[in-house]
Amino acid sequence: MLKLLTLSSVFFCSLLCAQELVIENAYIPQPPPGSPASAYLLLKNSGPLKTLIDVDSAQAGMAMIHQTVVVDGVAKMKHVDAIDIPPNGQVQFAPGGTHIMLMRLSSPLQVGDEVSITLIFANQQKQEIRVPVKARQ
Numbered sequence: 001m002l003k004l005l006t007l008s009s010v011f012f013c014s015l016l017c018a019q020e021l022v023i024e025n026a027y028i029p030q031p032p033p034g035s036p037a038s039a040y041l042l043l044k045n046s047g048p049l050k051t052l053i054d055v056d057s058a059q060a061g062m063a064m065i066h067q068t069v070v071v072d073g074v075a076k077m078k079h080v081d082a083i084d085i086p087p088n089g090q091v092q093f094a095p096g097g098t099h100i101m102l103m104r105l106s107s108p109l110q111v112g113d114e115v116s117i118t119l120i121f122a123n124q125q126k127q128e129i130r131v132p133v134k135a136r137q
Contacts, residue, residue, distance in 0.1 A: 020047030029136040039100035045085040051122035061104025
């Protein structure tokens with residue numbers, strides 16, 4: 001009986017936490033063949049502070065959270081260890097800013113494909129999202 005209650009509590013927390021975090025406008029601009037891809041999205045948090053600490057994708061040999069920074073007039077990407085999504089706040093992943101970098105793709109991405117990306121949070125919760133590949137504008 002205790003195991004059943006514990007499992008029910010974990011399941012309920014997973015549902016509740018997923019409802020608190022809404023992902024909107026997720027997309028990947030189609031990269032040139034052989035190039036890495038960038039994923040952009042909006043994370044909206046209606047609950048307490050959430051900290052995104054990692055990302056993963058079976059379709060990429062490596063997935064990381066990156067941020068574009070300008071150093072001496074040159075744009076460079078740097079790895080980001082964590083992104084805080086404030087209580088009742090949001091974080092925008094956008095071109096020229098924070099984004100998810102997908103490197104060593106298992107196959108070229110075509111417009112209309114969907115890439116599965118897992119968001120991993122500091123409390124060890126994970127949320128899988130399916131991100132469409134769109135034509136580059």
